[in-house]
Amino acid sequence: MTEIFFYHLTRQPLDRALPALLEKCLERKWRVVVQASSAERVSALDDTLWTSSDESFLAHSADPDGQDEPIWLTTTEGNPNGAAVRVLVDGAEPPPDLEAYQRALILFDGHDPDALDAARAQWKALKAAGHDCAYWKQADDGRWTKAG
Template sequence: MTEVFFYHLQGRPLEAALPQLLEKCLERGWRCVVQASSPERVDSLDQLLWTYDDAAFLPHGTDRQGEPARQPILLTTDDANPNGATVRFFIERATVGDIGGYVRVIHLFDGGDPEEIDHARAQWRAAKAAGHAVAYWQQTPEGRWAQR
């Protein structure tokens, strides 16, 4: 079964948390796909991953660029998996399709947005009903993650 993790963003925004989580995935040798809810958000994430840290590099591309299968991290609005990712990230209420082919699925949601909280709760119920292992992670005041 797929592990489904829910990351409740409270103290730090998505722009600070996502690169950190992607780095950890790449350290484990996992390919990732990040599904956003709009092409504009894909563009902003593309820019973020090039500029978030002067001392770091996250190899990535978007599904609108050539050869998405070669990207260790692929940014998209689509539910396809052209880069053979083992980890799928869903942000900002992106539409969730079949998650059975992934080692891990990660939902990042803004704790200050009631619609994102409701969406995360619905995804939690759906993942549990499908028999997936689910876990909830919450940001501490120091910006670390604690499993609840």
């Protein structure tokens, strides 16, 4: 069964938290698909990943033929780069073949009541489907701590 990690963003916005999580995945040699709920968010994430750090570069693509890149940005359910990790942002719904992934990360804005409600609904549905879900929150120093 796929491990599902919920990340409750309270200290950093998505555009700051996501690059650090992607770097951790790449350190483990995992390819990643990042699924957003809109083309506008994919475009914004594309820009963010180009400029997130002066010290490193996160190789990625938002091109429909993103199979050569370790990170692929999309609004669709596809997995052209053979990713082991699926990241869902902005309430994007998990694909039906979520079991094909080693891990899924669901990032949600802790300051948005609608995002909180959507994350709760996803948690319940994924738990009911038999997935092992864990909840991560940011400590005061910005580090992630497992809370459940």
